[in-house]
Amino acid sequence: MQARGAPGTPSPLERFNAAPAQDAERDLLACLHSLRWALRVAGHRPYPDTASLLAAADEAAYDLSAKELAEALTAESLPALPEGTYTAAHTALSAAHAAYETKFGHVFVISLDGVPEEETLDRVLEDIRSRLANDPEDERVVAAEQLRRLARGRLETMLGDAGNCANSPHRAVPGH
Template identity: 65%
Template sequence: MALLLTCCHSARWADRVAAHRPYPTVDALLAAADEAGYDLSRADLDEALAAESSALPHPDAPSAARTALRAAHAAYESSFGHAFVISLDGVRPGERLDRVLAGIRSRLGNEAEEERVVAADELRRLARARLAFRLAEGLTPRHSGP
């Protein structure tokens, strides 16, 4: 459960994934994680999003980029009441800052309910990427990674 909660901060999501173990394959586990992510209620999503934090860019990023990202995160959180979440699985490190800034800017125009749907999908993808990362790291809970 502790490992699962590092991937998605919804107790119901973690309970659902854990309830069906053992899984015959990693793919089966990841599929179960996806399914549980699709079934998050409004309260489950609120719980999970409340535990997310805005990622800051690498300290070596240009000052202007760090400032722009902080401002974009603040605008997003002010508009939607939770941290901006986006899965960057498969995005090269050098492209991540641009992807996050573009994502925030484009999603700021969403209506609240539309953004909840987008955020839920991104959270599901993020949980899957985190779980795959944890599995690749030998099932050791960590606070770094995707």
């Protein structure tokens, strides 16, 4: 399904398909900071519909090398916690992030699509503690899947409201 503005106004997908390659690549890099991924997704334009673009983005994300995954993880930033989060929660989250980064050598990321804001902190703490039990290769696979989900959500937002992926409400909680 393609969102349309006023009659005669191109949809976000139509604008993405028609954008100069550099602009499309820049928008894609805001969704997932992997140059190869952005070049691949932009290079297969035009997409007939949003589902085709999302499928191509997923496929390209599955092909990230360990180096490309590390590059993408490095670009993720720590979002704000929900208002009213207690100091103790910030301390617990900081300690969990530090333990994760020490063990795996990269930031922790998690897609929180569909998680109510009031459950965000609990979900993050639960997942980071659970994932600390992973071995490095298993965690690389999990982190890659979380990045793919984040990129997909950001693309959906970009196409749904014609905004940039960097302005996405799809929440990620990486390390710091």
